[in-house]
Amino acid sequence: MTVSIMLVDDHPIVRAGLKAVFTSFEDIEVIAEASDGAEALDVLQQVTQNGTAPDAVIMDLQMKPMNGIEACRAITQAGGPPVLVLTTFDTQSDIVAAVEAGALGYLLKDAPPQQVHDAVLATAAGRRTLSPHITEVLLDRMRTPAPDLSPREIELLQALATGATNKQLAKQLFISEATVKTHLVHIYSKLGVDNRTAAIGVAREMRLI
Amino acid sequence: MTVSIMLVDDHPIVRAGLKAVFTSFEDIEVIAEASDGAEALDVLQQVTQNGTAPDAVIMDLQMKPMNGIEACRAITQAGGPPVLVLTTFDTQSDIVAAVEAGALGYLLKDAPPQQVHDAVLATAAGRRTLSPHITEVLLDRMRTPAPDLSPREIELLQALATGATNKQLAKQLFISEATVKTHLVHIYSKLGVDNRTAAIGVAREMRLI
């Protein structure tokens, strides 16, 4: 019995690569494709109405106009097939966002074909698959407590990233310089850094801004 | 007559995809593969000694331990086959670095198969190929009064973006704090800003880092 899947990736080359890999294994069949999240939802609805819904969806993250996270959330909430995220990005925020959006598995694109094959079968069967590296990142996150910045702190961080001085931040946010400094101290301690530049770097990496 | 090429990419899936694409066109044949720059140089030397040197090399950039830029430079300087860079990254610094390293063409991985095919033939024939988007980025760079930072200044900027203090920058770059400050002042004036945070913002926007 073969497993039928749908590919969602904005790179034709990657889609061709996955198809080539699956063809060589012979127990996985690609029955649908899409090049972004919105198209994925359309196509999925069509094939589902035809009675040929895929057993799993392989989803990239970085796509325009609708990215993989949003598409994954939509599919999962609609009770669609299980989603295996296959991407190049391994930042904490990407991984966590994908898991929270309901992704069943998360694999990196540098994975060897055999591993991709196994992960697809696992996903179709409803089993979770996280590559070792991904698992490590998730454990790291649990070890270190969540960033959990307040809305006001995020606002300040956004303005901070534009290169504003404390005085300018005070004006922009209609507060005193003293308050700006207080917020900054809180942000630093929450992000585990000790200056504004590092804060921006960490915030960017965590996709907080 | 078929064109013979070598693939250098750390993702097995992408290599499979490229092979699948070229198989369908039938006038391009993949005769060698490597998964990073160092391996690429090894393999290239082997096949060249066998008298079966490829007509072109397709090279990814982000690879460990030796990246595509260094490999490209080595191949070009040794009078090897022409290199077509095929990558996901479109920052000014990547593009300029690749061109300076002697790459004949620069294509993004989201290019349609036909475009990849044409670019490979062009590269093998010694013609330059830049995808429209890449050309635009290069023109942008020429249009805007060239930030024109020195290599050392770029290096410093990269380290700066991680949130390092002047003292840490000095250690990382093996120079004194005084020198760090001198570089920073130059960077600020070239980018038209007056503090490190703004410098990073502008540099990011200009895709210098």
Place this chain on the structure above:
DNA sequence: TGCCCTATCAACCAAATGGTTGATAAGAGG
């Protein structure tokens, strides 16, 4: 040869930033 650019370092001063303590007030939650 002389000039400019890059890269390096030093000393000095003013301004910005970071760190601390302490305070007020509103709202959420046990």
Place this chain on the structure above:
DNA sequence: CCTCTTATCAACCATTTGGTTGATAGGGCA
């Protein structure tokens, strides 16, 4: 009711950063 979080502000001090001036040295170019 009490506590915690968030948001606001003040004063103080140490450290960092920014700005300036000046100096040395090598490479490239006219």
